[in-house]
Amino acid sequence: MSDDDTQDQPSAEPSSLHHLPVDTAIRLRWVLRDIRAGRTKLLAPSSDDLRLLAERGLISVNNDRLVLTDAAISVIGGLR
Template sequence: MDAHDNDDPFADLALDKAIHLRWTLRDIKAQRLTLSPVADDDLSLLAERGLVEVSDGVPTLTDAGLDAIT
């Protein structure tokens, strides 16, 4: 097991859900929300885990969110 595995914010989720959420973070970073809107459940989960912040209805990545996809 790699030392970074403990830092994985999606370690407790199924692999397919973790992959989906990582792509969602990439969509938010690239501002592709018109083409790929974020589901409310996904947005809530990402916000609860401190990976995104929502301001005026627009999600943006936190430093932790950026770390999760780099």
């Protein structure tokens, strides 16, 4: 495989936030951290942010609760 073959390959992490504007990616990472910490009752994420995260496979809804996927855990780092 030559160097040219690796330059145009997509990220190994298809659900990442790398292709978003920096301010959006930072905001969404904080939303993921808030979901992980259970801080969504007082600081409800916007529906647009939730839509973006769901489209990327980073969150799901289980029993009316937002749940981080394994991909989300890898995006923000850390353990469940």
